[in-house]
Amino acid sequence: xxxxxxxxxxxxxxxxxxxxxxxxxxxxxxxxxxxxxxxxxxxxxxxxxxxxxxxxxxxxxxxxxxxxxxxxxxxxxxxxxxxxxxxxxxxxxxxxxxxxxxxxxxxxxxxxxxxxxxxxxxxxxxxxxxxxxxxxxxxxxxxxxxxxxxxxxxxxxxxxxxxxxxxxxxxxxxxxxxxxxxxxxxxxxxxxxxxxxxxxxxxxxxxxxxxxxxxxxxxxxxxxxxxxxxxxxxxxxxxxxxxxxxxxxxxxxxxxxxxxxxxxxxxxxxxxxxxxxxxxxxxxxxxxxxxxxxxxxxxxxxxxxxxxxxxxxxxxxxxxxxxxxxxxxxxxxxxxxxxxxxxxxxxxxxxxxxxxxxxxxxxxxxxxxxxxxxxxxxxxxxxxxxxxxxxxxxxxxxxxxxxxxxxxxxxxxxxxxxxxxx
Amino acid sequence: xxxxxxxxxxxxxxxxxxxxxxxxxxxxxxxxxxxxxxxxxxxxxxxxxxxxxxxxxxxxxxxxxxxxxxxxxxxxxxxxxxxxxxxxxxxxxxxxxxxxxxxxxxxxxxxxxxxxxxxxxxxxxxxxxxxxxxxxxxxxxxxxxxxxxxxxxxxxxxxxxxxxxxxxxxxxxxxxxxxxxxxxxxxxxxxxxxxxxxxxxxxxxxxxxxxxxxxxxxxxxxxxxxxxxxxxxxxxxxxxxxxxxxxxxxxxxxxxxxxxxxxxxxxxxxxxxxxxxxxxxxxxxxxxxxxxxxxxxxxxxxxxxxxxxxxxxxxxxxxxxxxxxxxxxxxxxxxxxxxxxxxxxxxxxxxxxxxxxxxxxxxxxxxxxxxxxxxxxxxxxxxxxxxxxxxxxxxxxxxxxxxxxxxxxxxxxxxxxxxxxx
Numbered sequence: 021x022x023x024x025x026x027x028x029x030x031x032x033x034x035x036x037x038x039x040x041x042x043x044x045x046x047x048x049x050x051x052x053x054x055x056x057x058x059x060x061x062x063x064x065x066x067x068x069x070x071x072x073x074x075x076x077x078x079x080x081x082x083x084x085x086x087x088x089x090x091x092x093x094x095x096x097x098x099x100x101x102x103x104x105x106x107x108x109x110x111x112x113x114x115x116x117x118x119x120x121x122x123x124x125x126x127x128x129x130x131x132x133x134x135x136x137x138x139x140x141x142x143x144x145x146x147x148x149x150x151x152x153x154x155x156x157x158x159x160x161x162x163x164x165x166x167x168x169x170x171x172x173x174x175x176x177x178x179x180x181x182x183x184x185x186x187x188x189x190x191x192x193x194x195x196x197x198x199x200x201x202x203x204x205x206x207x208x209x210x211x212x213x214x215x216x217x218x219x220x221x222x223x224x225x226x227x228x229x230x231x232x233x234x235x236x237x238x239x240x241x242x243x244x245x246x247x248x249x250x251x252x253x254x255x256x257x258x259x260x261x262x263x264x265x266x267x268x269x270x271x272x273x274x275x276x277x278x279x280x281x282x283x284x285x286x287x288x289x290x291x292x293x294x295x296x297x298x299x300x301x302x303x304x305x306x307x308x309x310x311x312x313x314x315x316x317x318x319x320x321x322x323x324x325x326x327x328x329x330x331x332x333x334x335x336x337x338x339x340x341x342x343x344x345x346x347x348x349x350x351x352x353x354x355x356x357x358x359x360x361x362x363x364x365x366x367x368x369x370x371x372x373x374x375x376x377x378x379x380x381x382x383x384x385x386x387x388x389x390x391x392x393x394x395x396x397x398x399x400x401x402x403x404x405x406x407x408x409x410x411x412x413x414x415x416x417x418x419x420x421x422x423x424x425x426x427x428x429x430x431x432x433x434x435x436x437x438x439x440x441x442x
Numbered sequence: 443x444x445x446x447x448x449x450x451x452x453x454x455x456x457x458x459x460x461x462x463x464x465x466x467x468x469x470x471x472x473x474x475x476x477x478x479x480x481x482x483x484x485x486x487x488x489x490x491x492x493x494x495x496x497x498x499x500x501x502x503x504x505x506x507x508x509x510x511x512x513x514x515x516x517x518x519x520x521x522x523x524x525x526x527x528x529x530x531x532x533x534x535x536x537x538x539x540x541x542x543x544x545x546x547x548x549x550x551x552x553x554x555x556x557x558x559x560x561x562x563x564x565x566x567x568x569x570x571x572x573x574x575x576x577x578x579x580x581x582x583x584x585x586x587x588x589x590x591x592x593x594x595x596x597x598x599x600x601x602x603x604x605x606x607x608x609x610x611x612x613x614x615x616x617x618x619x620x621x622x623x624x625x626x627x628x629x630x631x632x633x634x635x636x637x638x639x640x641x642x643x644x645x646x647x648x649x650x651x652x653x654x655x656x657x658x659x660x661x662x663x664x665x666x667x668x669x670x671x672x673x674x675x676x677x678x679x680x681x682x683x684x685x686x687x688x689x690x691x692x693x694x695x696x697x698x699x700x701x702x703x704x705x706x707x708x709x710x711x712x713x714x715x716x717x718x719x720x721x722x723x724x725x726x727x728x729x730x731x732x733x734x735x736x737x738x739x740x741x742x743x744x745x746x747x748x749x750x751x752x753x754x755x756x757x758x759x760x761x762x763x764x765x766x767x768x769x770x771x772x773x774x775x776x777x778x779x780x781x782x783x784x785x786x787x788x789x790x791x792x793x794x795x796x797x798x799x800x801x802x803x804x805x806x807x808x809x810x811x812x813x814x815x816x817x818x819x820x821x822x823x824x825x826x827x828x829x830x831x832x833x834x835x836x837x838x839x840x841x842x843x844x845x846x847x848x849x850x851x852x853x854x855x856x857x858x859x860x861x862x863x864x
Contacts, residue, residue: 088808088809089809091808091809091811091816091820092809092810092811092812092815092816092819092820093811093812095765095766095812095815095819096761096762096763096764096765096766096815097761097762098760098761098762099761102761125805125808125809126805128805129805129806132804132805132806132824133806284752287752287753287755287756288752288755288761288819289755289761290755290756290758290759290760290761290763292756292759293756313820316819316820317816317819317820318806318819318820318822319806320806320822323748326745330706330709330710331709331756333709333710333711333712334709334712334714334715334753336712337712337714338520338712339518339519339520339521339524339710339711339712340518340519340520341518341712342518343517343518344517344518381848381849381852382554383547383548383550383551383554383848383852384551384554384555384740384741384742384823386510386513386547386852386855387510387511387513387514387547387855387856387859388514389513389514389515389863390514390515390517393514393517393518394513394514394739397514397517397710397738397739397740398513398514398735398738398739398740400740400742400822400823400824401806401822401824402554402822402823402824426803426805427803430803430805430808433808433809434809437809441811
């Protein structure tokens with residue numbers, strides 16, 4: 021049992037109310053939240069939070085973690101040139117061991133940024149599973165975009181292989197996107213989803229071109245086309261949604277789908293600004309993701325929350341466009357629920373102890389008026405003091421407790437990068 | 443003498459080339475940059491940079507530092523309501539001692555973010571001067587926006603009082619904005635600038651409304667109107683320039699003026715996205731500022747560089763819109779020159795030792811392909827290991843060396859805030 025006392029606590033159970041008190045963990049779950057009782061049990065460790073903030077950890081609801089290896093490899097080039105000349109040829113050379121190494125690099129950054137779960141789509145899922153299990157973080161794999169899963173049978177094989185492989189690993193059905201697969205595959209995934217009563221996830225309406233080409237092909241936008249073939253009978257969601265119109269958002273609302281926005285990637289790749297204000301006001305469920313680190317370039321939940329808020333102000337020419345709190349909700353509770361981690365969403369007894377401690381005494385978070393808004397508009401990864409996943413502290417005051425040192429992990433990536441890009 | 447060895451060095455003397463070697467300081471200046479010589483002099487301290495990056499510190503070329511006291515006080519409210527109900531009434535209550543306290547809070551954040559100089563416009567300049575001198579940071583005061591400087595005579599009094607008060611303090615002529623003063627004042631400032639052969643600075647074309655109203659009043663945009671009355675005979679610059687058109691940028695180019703962009707503030711207040719790509723391509727000199735912390739909400743040069751780059755991609759619907767390097771230049775060399783700190787711009791022997799050490803081994807800066815681009819697109823304040831101003835280390839590995847502890851400074855602001863907003 022670990023005890024945090026003298027803490028401010030933002031449970032997110034009930035909006036953004038903050039209480040003062042203590043929180044205990046027992047094994048991988050939260051066992052108590054409240055005032056200091058008259059009698060205390062024995063603890064393995066007691067941590068004086070010093071008035072700092074305990075809150076649910078961040079959940080990265082869309083990423084391609086191993087793309088760390090191409091971060092800053094080529095900047096400021098047009099999207100098509102970047103993809104075809106600077107990404108695809110190098111991804112072709114990747115081995116399973118490379119993906120493991122580059123995932124570990126991403127995990128260092130996730131933990132230092134307060135992220136304890138990531139929803140990952142990439143090659144070599146075994147490598148991602150291994151990296152996550154070893155480090156102590158949580159990963160949910162999403163369908164696949166790679167060459168080995170070309171048909172629904174193999175998607176099902178992967179699903180069956182990974183769905184119950186480890187308590188910290190999940191698997192959700194999905195495929196890359198409408199424009200990179202055909203109707204046969206889409207209908208096949210829908211059938212599998214019906215058979216398994218499972219949600220389905222995909223990239224959707226990220227660029228205007230892809231959105232319009234789908235309308236040409238299917239006479240309907242991706243969201244409307246997918247709904248028409250029954251893809252989302254058991255829910256799921258879509259990544260990006262930059263070009264959603266009111267009808268697309270209505271599809272998402274009535275099917276309880278998650279709109280996973282990646283504002284930094286959409287900015288860097290000049291895809292556009294997603295209609296988050298409208299989605300929020302219409303009741304669409306929101307989560308946030310970083311997308312891959314090559315198109316971001318960070319794996320930083322603070323960046324996503326901040327952009328999620330301020331880009332709406334620019335889009336709508338209105339400083340009051342969307343409450344900052346909405347982004348805090350999307351980056352934590354929303355993300356967890358979007359990827360099916362319903363026991364990792366809020367802080368409450370019985371929930372998984374996936375939580376962070378934030379240094380409210382850092383100059384950039386002073387003074388303290390409205391902590392949730394402050395986290396969104398002036399918080400930064402440097403404010404993370406501790407990151408706990410499933411009751412285990414994986415990062416604390418700059419130190420990692422993940423079974424390997426940052427130096428080892430970085431040295432391993434350097435060697436591989438020389439080979440891949442040399 | 444302090445020696446940094448085993449460093450990567452980005453002098454910014456010649457674009458963004460990086461060399462490996464060492465850098466020495468002697469008193470407040472840089473005394474050597476190069477390879478390790480056969481014989482070494484005696485040093486007070488020798489710092490192994492461990493392959494990390496030494497570079498010029500950031501310069502915040504537009505801010506109202508003491509507005510830390512209103513950060514996160516009121517979020518997501520429309521601009522006019524925010525200003526008239528949530529800012530002005532509280533600013534009216536400020537004392538000189540309050541400004542000193544709130545400046546000290548800002549200085550903590552500046553130093554932790556690698557900023558060693560700020561170009562400040564606010565009430566009670568004596569307080570800002572005191573806070574800067576005591577802490578060891580550099581401040582340049584800019585004209586005034588407050589009630590005590592209503593005429594040119596008093597502006598001149600301030601100018602004469604502060605211009606040579608201390609080696610780390612500067613003063614530049616300026617006034618708040620076209621729309622908050624009249625033609626008499628503008629012409630008076632122009633005369634003073636001519637008499638003193640001094641540059642002049644002002645807020646300019648921050649909002650569309652202000653830009654259009656000036657055209658209505660003067661038959662010319664602010665930039666063109668100010669040029670016509672000879673305000674910029676000896677140079678200077680303007681803060682924001684969000685609504686600049688080609689003619690305004692031409693005024694800036696032909697008068698060698700500094701366009702000081704504040705992208706985060708312009709986003710939060712929904713003022714718009716400044717035409718930085720055009721300005722850059724046309725040869726306008728660029729610097730970056732945070733604006734006040736209440737309208738940002740951070741004092742974070744990484745945020746400004748990042749937004750300066752990616753918002754142009756959104757504005758122009760082009761992932762290649764502006765090279766990231768341009769923003770690194772604007773945040774360091776540009777900022778120094780914009781505020782007249784010509785001996786604090788680059789790293790070179792004889793220049794002021796205003797520099798920072800950046801942890802390139804941080805996971806978010808790995809792998810290392812293009813360091814300057816990486817700093818702009820994935821760097822963060824947590825990557826700052828050391829901040830040196832005028833040869834003195836003021837911040838190192840989370841610790842401050844400024845004559846007061848963060849705890850003291852924060853406790854002082856808390857007391858004052860209770861009084862001001864209670």
